[in-house]
Amino acid sequence: MANPLSASAVLAALRAEGVRVVEVGNWRTHNRNSRGAWGPLNGSIVHHTVTKGTDATVRIVRDGYADLPGPLCHGMIAKDGQVHMVGWGRTNHAGGGDPKVLEQVIAESYGTAPSKPARGNSNGTDGNAHFYGWECENLGDGKDLWPKAQYDAIVRVQAALCRAHGWTAKSVIGHREWSSDKVDPRGIDMTKLRADVAERLQRPASWSPGKTTPTPPKETPVSTTDDRVKALHTNLLSIGEIGTTAKGTPSGRVEHGAGYYLAHLLNEVRALRADVAALKKEK
Structure with missing residues (x-):
């Protein structure tokens, strides 16, 4: 369990991890706090948007729908890897989910994946109070690809949160792992995502895959x-x-x-x- 990061603290954590951040309007104070608690926080949930086009997607996740007011997440991770911050505080992203899964995330006690959720949005525990939420631009049809830049940004965002709170990668789950009536993020292997987050956490926040530390040339004695x-x-x-x-x-x-x-x-x-x-x- 942890108190939520402040808006300034999360920005610093994301940028230290190499995330390209776009601040959208009054995101620091845009939230649903009047509707319930936000915190203590126990983890982070990855979603897909079922939308196409970054500008339109940002508007949707910021403003929401007639029957589901925004913000619908804390940040939207676009195809190009930029993370658009749209809200901070309680947001309408997680809905109801399985309390057993919440216990496993809190204890970070599961194996490669939490147990299959038995509860969903209508009869589950309030996830909006317990999780950060990250919508990722994708149609969610199983055919829309996840570009390398976008996937890398997803990993970096989750690692930044885990690093800031001292969590392991087991504090990161997909929406489908939280709620029995969800399928997102379709096309992302959450076990692999957690493994990639865990690898980042073993390195400095500034680390990039494939980047090695230069080795100075050897000094050889000159005698002739x-x-x-x-x-x-x-x-x-x-x-x-x-x-x-x-x-x-x-x-x-x-x-x-x-x-x-x-x-x-x-x-x-x-x-x-x-x-x-x-x-x-x-x-």
């Missing part, structure tokens, strides 16, 4: 004039590659700025001068 000439040549080539590497050319070898290599050039030139002076003396 021939070795010094070779080292001089290598560092000159490295300086020449710095400009192209910065533009994304896949050389993959340059890990330092020009100053690093210039310092080595200076030392190598001095050593070569000493060699030449020694040769002159021998003659």
